Amino acid sequence: MARSRIGIWLIGAHGGVATTTILGLTALRRGLVGDQGLVTQLPQFADIGLANWKNFVVGGHEIRKTTLHEEALKLANESRAIDERLVSKCKNDLNKIDKEVKPGVLFNVGETITGLASSHNRRRKETPRQAIERVQDDLASFRKRNKLDRVIVVNLASTEPPVTGDVPHKWRDLNKLLDKPRRCPLAASSLYAIAALDLECPYVNFTPSLGSAPAAIQELALERSVCHMGHDGKTGETLMKSVLAPMLAYRNLEVMSWVGHNIFGNMDGKVLDDPSNKETKVVSKDRLLGQILGYDPQTHVSIEYIESLGDWKTAWDHIHFRGFLGTPMVLQFIWQGCDSLLAAPLVLDLIRFADRAARNGDVGLMTFLASFFKSPIGIGEHDFARQFQLLEEWVANL
Amino acid sequence: MARSRIGIWLIGAHGGVATTTILGLTALRRGLVGDQGLVTQLPQFADIGLANWKNFVVGGHEIRKTTLHEEALKLANESRAIDERLVSKCKNDLNKIDKEVKPGVLFNVGETITGLASSHNRRRKETPRQAIERVQDDLASFRKRNKLDRVIVVNLASTEPPVTGDVPHKWRDLNKLLDKPRRCPLAASSLYAIAALDLECPYVNFTPSLGSAPAAIQELALERSVCHMGHDGKTGETLMKSVLAPMLAYRNLEVMSWVGHNIFGNMDGKVLDDPSNKETKVVSKDRLLGQILGYDPQTHVSIEYIESLGDWKTAWDHIHFRGFLGTPMVLQFIWQGCDSLLAAPLVLDLIRFADRAARNGDVGLMTFLASFFKSPIGIGEHDFARQFQLLEEWVANL
Amino acid sequence: MARSRIGIWLIGAHGGVATTTILGLTALRRGLVGDQGLVTQLPQFADIGLANWKNFVVGGHEIRKTTLHEEALKLANESRAIDERLVSKCKNDLNKIDKEVKPGVLFNVGETITGLASSHNRRRKETPRQAIERVQDDLASFRKRNKLDRVIVVNLASTEPPVTGDVPHKWRDLNKLLDKPRRCPLAASSLYAIAALDLECPYVNFTPSLGSAPAAIQELALERSVCHMGHDGKTGETLMKSVLAPMLAYRNLEVMSWVGHNIFGNMDGKVLDDPSNKETKVVSKDRLLGQILGYDPQTHVSIEYIESLGDWKTAWDHIHFRGFLGTPMVLQFIWQGCDSLLAAPLVLDLIRFADRAARNGDVGLMTFLASFFKSPIGIGEHDFARQFQLLEEWVANL
């Protein structure tokens, strides 16, 4: 491992999660911070040959005009989420990484996201296939320039609205639509996935956007013998659901209603304030309950953009359940977490696990990573404890 | 199973938990209520030959002068925890069961509990051995009178203060002390345990009192080839801890402090208002955190008697943890549950599992029941999900 | 006072609030309950000659087909909001009052409310003027049949959607539109108001519907020398806002955002689940903040129908404010109150105060009742403490 070089390619490279991921990686490399939040630093993963922080080289795509340092300062000063002194110490590294960030893809990302893009980015006209080829050029030159053994692509861009139209089930059929912008039922997240998988780069979709989920793209991954996984990183409220719902289920406590209100004020929140983008997210946050409980209680999930909160995601969940003799009881929780800081370490974990899986020859969906996702593809298990055991079993079989 | 008759012997038979257990059993037998709160009614336990509600006959010990109906009415009208119409429908059954309730043991139960006892009970003078023999007479005549195949004893009495003095490790040595009230380092819960186990009756300790935990009493259980388990039913706040602490641990989120405030107003709360009784309980509620997390965060557990709450146990927990880059975050939960209604179905579950284990020839500690206890004896696993898997594995091996 | 007879005429007579009001009045008359929740029973109002509970006779309008007893049982058994034994004791009285309930008006109440009405009610066709005349016939015959000195009309019906079209400022102009259903920019609540005021019956609008708010209807009240007030009873979350916002203002703590999520499952909740009805309510719950603070923080109010909660309105408010040196801080509250039980005593209070004001010769808006309303008409004061002082000053001047 010591000499291998692994590329991390982040889509949405200047967003809150990517900025924190990059800042964190830099700080870990310099020994400035501890292991909090990093699953891969748990003792049970110490001896499985995961890549070191020093093995990684970072690049990515971004649609906005900004810098990593500027975004990191926002997290420090506006959100009070990060210690500003840490940002200062890493400033030079952040500036260097900025040079490896290329213009992103805006295909079918909806008005709200397009509105955030720089005018230069907005003016570009390209078919889906042209976008894929441009992305692949970026990936290939990143790999070559940095002499990388492997590049892992992670989607951290804002949530896209759902695309209308059915995605063909066969890669052959989908492939044909890539030249037809009007008929192509994909958005940017899937174009990135195709670009990456086609180049044999493992792809991880940390967002609720479609990404590599369509059967046709899964087929492409198998053809190229590359691994991938998604989608939607499980960081806060949904993580809570995935331990509390099993608890209630194992105790046969009947959930009558589960209401979850989420408020926060970062860029992600701004994008989700657009109802079309929000729809994708709410479904992802809500679906697991029925699957864990075995029945569908009344549920309500709201996500509201409250600017003053910055990156501080606050969730209030009200769970109304019926106990013995039908007596109604209430469990409420309030989660006050920094969204980007909860997500970023998981991104690093997913990269390390995906890299290890690639070395292991894993192909197709990495379902053993289910515990990291709100809506893990290819697996119906939503109980966090059981999902974590899948990870431990995978490790045991390495 | 259809024709077997199983005795349930409840210590603290007129307390909130026992009253609810008995009312619930009656209501289940009459088809008046659903399965909520009953673990044994989950689909995975449907085909393992558990006893039916109709198989059970109920008796018990009690130190106060009251009736089941009166206590059930309190839960309905003072605590608003149970539907009064249900109590009315079960009144006759409750009155019949009252006849099987005998005077309890007050040995070393502390001033607060003794103060609750009827004067008749308080006047009785007996050595530990005499108390055991009296209990055994009650159990034997209950078994004979009702033609029972088996009697299962469950301790539901108020929490005893810790007894000073070391309990001898050998049954032979402990046995000798039973004739010496001053030197006997046991309290009533252990005398009941000895009485039951010696008669080959399975014993379950649902309270934080010592019960059958001492090695010498465990030895007696093995000698008599009988099964037992304890202690302290895991119903609310601690249940939450046993799913949230693993969640934080698996995500490598560092718990800096965990504060839990519990307020309630039932008889249990009144007894726990005595600092000596409370001590036993707080230790039981607090110990699992260090064992799950692998380190000891600052913790604080308070239990306060707030009369107006009646049986409604309200817990506020404030968990202060450190995420990525050392950023402090907060998780809070508020649990508003009816204590007796959370406990009672677990009591029925434990009885059914203990009965099934006895038929299976299980001897000694039933560690597969760990998920039911705050401080399961003989097993260090506190992660609720893993505890539940132990139960499923036991079932798979039947 | 002893011999005077006062009629209470409740619009929405079988709704949760009216049912509780009537049940409560009955229980108070029979000495079955205490004074909790009744402002008029505070010592400072003991000597101002308020009507006794025995002075009142009850009737009303309703659009659904049900009975008071049935509705009271729902509050007792489904919502667990009222003691069922109380309902039993008052059953006969409730049944008698049912006979004084007449069919209500459905003019412009929107689809959701119309959908709740009995088919008999839905079939009736009438112009606004015909509806007013029918209501006046009901009021007059109620007064005559019961030999009443005065009838006070209170609107407790579900929230209407906003009516489009401007209401003419002059009574003369509005009066002309009453014969033109298509052009009449009023809904039922205002027709009831006109009917009542025209008959010199004091009118109180406890809902956010328009009621007597239009200038033209206020003019009618002055012409008839009768008093009235509205609107939207201040019972829970908004009451909290009206004491917390002044606290923050007096301390110069800058509110950056105030988020309020309300969930409940009664009939009112069902009607508010219709976005057009909800709009009226949300505005009423939100407007006071800017008026108290002197600036407009970001606010968000949600109201969601969660069936399992029944009458238990639960509100979570998250107040994000900036203290000294710009440091952001958080105040959250969770309100778990029974909506009907919070509203009903205020209805009785308003009736008693309106009756007293009428005897005092008060004419026009009773602004001294501002503390009872989310959006008091004719007065800009929203600070609860100052509103309450207006009431005390009115009393002092009697």
Add this chain to the structure above:
Amino acid sequence: MARSRIGIWLIGAHGGVATTTILGLTALRRGLVGDQGLVTQLPQFADIGLANWKNFVVGGHEIRKTTLHEEALKLANESRAIDERLVSKCKNDLNKIDKEVKPGVLFNVGETITGLASSHNRRRKETPRQAIERVQDDLASFRKRNKLDRVIVVNLASTEPPVTGDVPHKWRDLNKLLDKPRRCPLAASSLYAIAALDLECPYVNFTPSLGSAPAAIQELALERSVCHMGHDGKTGETLMKSVLAPMLAYRNLEVMSWVGHNIFGNMDGKVLDDPSNKETKVVSKDRLLGQILGYDPQTHVSIEYIESLGDWKTAWDHIHFRGFLGTPMVLQFIWQGCDSLLAAPLVLDLIRFADRAARNGDVGLMTFLASFFKSPIGIGEHDFARQFQLLEEWVANL
């Protein structure tokens, strides 16, 4: 006003509140921060001739060995309560003020506080009278050295344990005990009060310690024609109580129980972890409820030192109240505020008001400042809204 120079003398000058007060004053003077949290910056106090920030010169007493800059950095970096950049900008000013800080008095402050003192301070032996004279020397030389028109003394030191023994009611009698350390029933806070008042310096006691409360010391103030006030600044949980309790009272909602749990981790919390110091505080936080409500509900106040929270005081209050028809309901609030940042602006406000009162010739207790205190001396009004009106009335009469 422009040319007058006013001394601020802070007892406990390096504590969290004093450090924040001084940092804030410096920042205000430099125009670096806004007005949040400052009552005196409200429009209603704009034209009453309050002193400007530039009028003030700061000094004080302290028992520990530390610096303002060091303490300010702790608030910035450990508690994340203040922006570190602000501390940097004010560093030079803080260092200058350090030179005006003199060794404090340890008379009867209890073991915990004494344990915090520098060894040099602990070694000093002095009678109460000697301590007073030393304090007076410090005050006089501060006044002279800085050419001050007036010095206002504010007690911000840690809460003292209650002193045993009755304080004589007459100043003459108390005066005699000042030479007898063993018999003197005062602690440091009262010695400072005597020193200040005797020199005609207004004295404000922002802590729950005894300070100038004894009748004999009040007599001294009158003799010297100087104003003073106390005690215990009302910053968070108690402030909430003083608006919520009146709300419940005016609505005749019967409070059955009120439980308040407070957790925090600053120096104040460490001192309050000593039960003898805590006693003084709990009484102060609890007493107002009975006075506002007119009856005594069951109450419970806990204060726990949770180190990880630093200056972030978190309070959970659970209010159990009975509404109409006796129905129990629940209001809970969670207050997450920075203790020092809530207190510091009030300290500046009190100084400005006390200075203005002194210029106005006010003598004795400044009861118009009741709204600033948990236990205002000489006045029974605890309703925050009414207390605030007292302040407005005082202003109107200037």
